[in-house]
Amino acid sequence: MEANSGNDLLSFQLPPKYTPGTDLMSKWILNDKQVINLIVKSIVGQQAENKYETKPTEWTNYTRSDVFYSPTNRANAKTLPPILIEVQYAANGSFFRRLVEYCLMIRKHHSLLPIVIAICIHSTTQEFKDLTYDGDTLPFTKQVHCRGWAQECYFISAATISSVQTHNTSYLDRQPLHPLAALGHFLIEQKPSILNIAAKDDPTIQLLYGIAKRVFGDEAAKEDARHDAISNICSKATSQFNLAMSLLAEDVPDARAQKRTRDCLNDGLELMDKLHTKYANVPSSSTTNDSTRFQNTTNEQPEPPLPSGNNDWQFVDNYRSQHGTKMDWVGCYQAGKAVGFFSKYTSMKSVQAAYYRANSKHK
Numbered sequence: 001m002e003a004n005s006g007n008d009l010l011s012f013q014l015p016p017k018y019t020p021g022t023d024l025m026s027k028w029i030l031n032d033k034q035v036i037n038l039i040v041k042s043i044v045g046q047q048a049e050n051k052y053e054t055k056p057t058e059w060t061n062y063t064r065s066d067v068f069y070s071p072t073n074r075a076n077a078k079t080l081p082p083i084l085i086e087v088q089y090a091a092n093g094s095f096f097r098r099l100v101e102y103c104l105m106i107r108k109h110h111s112l113l114p115i116v117i118a119i120c121i122h123s124t125t126q127e128f129k130d131l132t133y134d135g136d137t138l139p140f141t142k143q144v145h146c147r148g149w150a151q152e153c154y155f156i157s158a159a160t161i162s163s164v165q166t167h168n169t170s171y172l173d174r175q176p177l178h179p180l181a182a183l184g185h186f187l188i189e190q191k192p193s194i195l196n197i198a199a200k201d202d203p204t205i206q207l208l209y210g211i212a213k214r215v216f217g218d219e220a221a222k223e224d225a226r227h228d229a230i231s232n233i234c235s236k237a238t239s240q241f242n243l244a245m246s247l248l249a250e251d252v253p254d255a256r257a258q259k260r261t262r263d264c265l266n267d268g269l270e271l272m273d274k275l276h277t278k279y280a281n282v283p284s285s286s287t288t289n290d291s292t293r294f295q296n297t298t299n300e301q302p303e304p305p306l307p308s309g310n311n312d313w314q315f316v317d318n319y320r321s322q323h324g325t326k327m328d329w330v331g332c333y334q335a336g337k338a339v340g341f342f343s344k345y346t347s348m349k350s351v352q353a354a355y356y357r358a359n360s361k362h363k
Contacts, residue, residue, distance in 0.1 A: 009206060012213045014192040021121045021190040025212065026087040029187075030054075030067040032211050038179045038204065040069065043115055043138075043154070044080060051076050052083070059105040063098070070110070081151055082106055082114040087187055091120040091157070093127040096144070103149040116146065116153040119184050124157055140171055140181040156184035172198050179204045234276040239315075239340075241268045246314040315341045316355050 018025050029035055031054050040048040052069040059065070069083040084102055088095050099116060106114045132155055135143035140161045144153035161171055161181055171177075172185065182204035191197040194209045245265050252258050319332045333348035345351045 009194050009209050009213065012193065012209070012217070014212060014216055016192065018212070018216045019190045019192045020208075020212070021087065021187045023087075025216075026187060027067060028215050029208060029211060030085055030087075032215075034207065034211065035183070036069060038207075039085070039117070039183070040083065042178065042180045043083070043117070043152070048080055051080060059102065060108075061101070061105060063101060063105070065098075065102045068106070077111060081112040082110045083117070084114045084150075085117045085119070087119045087121065089121050090123045090125070091118065091128040091155070092125040096128055096131055099144075099153065100149045103146075107149070113149065113151045116144070116150045117180070118144070118153065118155045119187055120155070120157040121188055121190065124159065138178065138180065140178060140184070154180075156180070156188075158188050161185060161188075175202065177202045177204060183208065231276060234272045238269060238272045241265050241272070242314070242318060312336065312341050312344075312351070313355055313358055316351075 014020075014025075020026070020029070030039075036052055036054070037049050040052045051072055053072050055068045055070045057065040057068045065084060066087055067085040069085070071077040071080040071082070084099075084106060086095075086099065086102075095118075099118060103114050103116065132142035132144050135141060135154070138154060141154040141156050142160050144155050146153040161184060171181065176182075177185065177199055182199065182202050185199055186197070186205055186208045189197050194200045194205065197205060199205050245262065248258055248261055248265070252261075315336050316332060319335065320327055329348050329352050333342060333351055336342045336351075342351050345354065
């Protein structure tokens, strides 16, 4: 199996549109040569390694299946069965009938009936369950009655994998997993990061995320850059809204006169929080805290700011409230400098001393 750096995989995250189990991701993974060999060795035998290739999946009746493996030459086709793989969101009667139709089309062009692997991502209807039975070869699968249209039809779902118990231990706790079980688990769980999947230490799971990283790594990097840019914009806009809120409290002592402007600024803070959560893909607690921090009723007098004249101390107070009671002055100083605060000061210590002096006078 392909070696992957553990740290690289742990830090890698797929973009949402390429999570495992989606159509494009499934086809890219299942068409990879390593995965082809992994599958054919699991269900045909070691002798099948490097003897299969992917073939077009458009059939003469204008239907299209997901992934189709066929022996690489005519000689192999006499002894090695074709393999059909279907990744389906929901398994129901219609899906069963499509499987039959695909297999009969395959039989028209190949001398042997196919072996089918059907992987269900989400739900299975009772109608489909009634067509399955417990097999004796792959315990993490159900077998589908397929006489006359397939040699074997293996069905994999979250339920078939989790139903296997050995000494009250889940099948997913085994190391290593059967490669087909690992493949099913990878597609069904739909986790964008290996950190979030139960069997993250399994070698096949690591192989699959390694392939995903190789194929979609550039797209993931672009997505990260977009997220960082949006996060930076939201952060700076939030700082400006907070600055405006603080100036409003200084310049307009009457809380009732502040109301319309304060409501507008709070709307801006709320918008930044929503944009950050939606597009930067990182829940933002700081903007939520900031937006609620300044909410006031029309009859309340706002708490007077520290008399610094430049709102540096308001920023320090905000930073302290967001990062806990143990104050990180170095981090606060660097963060403030990055967004335009502490312009009068040349070091963290001078900011710290001035803040405590201002606090002392204010009391």
